[in-house]
Amino acid sequence: MFEATSFSPAHESDEWAVRSDYWLFESEKSQRKRLVRERNPNALILTGQGTWLRIQGGALVIRQGFSHYPQQPENHRYFKGDLALPRIIILLDGSGSLSFDVLNWLGEQGVALARIKADGDVAVVASGAGFTANPDNLRWQYATQKDETARLAFAADLIARKMDSSIATIEGQFGQGRFAATAIEKAKDAAQRLRTDAINDMNDIRAIEGESAAAYFAVWTDIEMQWTAAARYPVPDQWRTYRSRSSVLTGRKPRNWKASHPINAMLNYAYAVKAAQLQIQAVADGFDPYAGIMHHSRPDFPAYVYDLIEPERPKVDAAILSFARSRKFSGADFMLRKDGVCRLSPQLARMVATVISA
Structure with missing residues (x-):
């Protein structure tokens, strides 16, 4: 079950929400269409407060964080071997949580995880392929x-x-x-x-x-x-x-x-x-x-x-x-x-x- 999360707007009017929805729409529009039988070529980019990744029933369940109000919850569910599964998940600033089970699941499925802080510094990178020294x-x-x-x-x-x-x-x-x-x-x-x-x-x-x-x-x-x-x-x-x-x-x-x-x-x-x-x-x-x-x-x-x-x-x-x-x-x-x-x-x-x- 997904919990409701509130997020306080940073501005006194709805302009913050309007602009956030605009960029959300533009980012979705910019992603390349996946071909039949092709692994998803687009990165999954998560941001906002309250982002979390969990394993439920063997599947990876993701809730996008909240960045403005009002905002519809954005949830993702991926099963093992799912062609819709992205090759990289990028966490941009914000807050949230994930578990060791998630890291194990991502490693098994060859999904890389990157965390980028608000100032543009790379905080952590976990390669889905692991370190296979050549x-x-x-x-x-x-x-x-x-x-x-x-x-x-x-x-x-x-x-x-x-x-x-x-x-x-x-x-x-x-x-x-x-x-x-x-x-x-x-x-x-x-x-x-x-x-x-x-x-x-x-x-x-x-x-x-x-x-x-x-x-x-x-x-x-x-x-x-x-x-x-x-x-x-x-x-x-x-x-x-x-x-x-x-x-x-x-x-x-x-x-x-x-x-x-x-x-x-x-x-x-x-x-x-x-x-x-x-x-x-x-x-x-x-x-x-x-x-x-x-x-x-x-x-x-x-x-x-x-x-x-x-x-x-x-x-x-x-x-x-x-x-x-x-x-x-x-x-x-x-x-x-x-x-x-x-x-x-x-x-x-x-x-x-x-x-x-x-």
């Missing part, structure tokens, strides 16, 4: 870590491919826009240097990447976000255009965390979803997700995953740019913490995760 892959990974020449070659290739992807993103999203030609030229030059120059130090790679990144994000200053219900839900003037990938809230040193702009908040969430997907794939392929090559290893950081995500970042950027420029947003879609950090509403976060998982 000796050849691990041998290559650890040897490359220790061989500085091989390490630099690996990192240079990663960033060169990132430059290639950034060119595609600029051309696809900005065309002949202001600063686009300069950014494309710098990215092409960076890719060539990374592939042909003698690289003696990791700082050389980061310097080449940094020059290109400055030009790349300068193109983004052409972005203008469209807003609705602005009279009832005013937004800061700096949210109407885009200034920088770094946050203004991180002190004198520019950093990308503590997002102060909606697009950066969406990017942080999108990168977290992509990182979770890559970590699941790395574990399934028998790699050690914590044994970074370009990024230094440390116990609490899946460094190898953040190696793998580098060429994928411009692709994530393209998806978020298309999303942000094709819709009108409301002040009810975002929340400002007391320290000025911008957070996505639960259902908008769900939509962003759906876009990246599609």
Whole structure:
């Protein structure tokens, strides 16, 4: 039996509920249709307060949490071998519970589970395939870590491919826009240097990447976000255009965390979803997700995953740019913490995760 759960709205009117229902509908519409006899290709994305996963009668029963009021309960039931069963379940912020029986059931059925916090950090990833170490892959990974020449070659290739992807993103999203030609030229030059120059130090790679990144994000200053219900839900003037990938809230040193702009908040969430997907794939392929090559290893950081995500970042950027420029947003879609950090509403976060998982 499903219990009723109340959820206090964050706004004084029904705009919060209206926008939440809008994003809920959009996320469902964005999912790919499953072919006959095909395993469900879409991630199941859960958010809100009171989410829970249980095993009842041998089946996995899931209740979606409540993110606004009024909201209809959303329940799922999956049986073993069910083609409708998703390959990955993503838990976005919120609160709730699951049991060890659920984890066992997910492992048996090859379903991965990822938990992403409100700030876009990946809290936990459980691969449905388990860690099946591939000796050849691990041998290559650890040897490359220790061989500085091989390490630099690996990192240079990663960033060169990132430059290639950034060119595609600029051309696809900005065309002949202001600063686009300069950014494309710098990215092409960076890719060539990374592939042909003698690289003696990791700082050389980061310097080449940094020059290109400055030009790349300068193109983004052409972005203008469209807003609705602005009279009832005013937004800061700096949210109407885009200034920088770094946050203004991180002190004198520019950093990308503590997002102060909606697009950066969406990017942080999108990168977290992509990182979770890559970590699941790395574990399934028998790699050690914590044994970074370009990024230094440390116990609490899946460094190898953040190696793998580098060429994928411009692709994530393209998806978020298309999303942000094709819709009108409301002040009810975002929340400002007391320290000025911008957070996505639960259902908008769900939509962003759906876009990246599609």
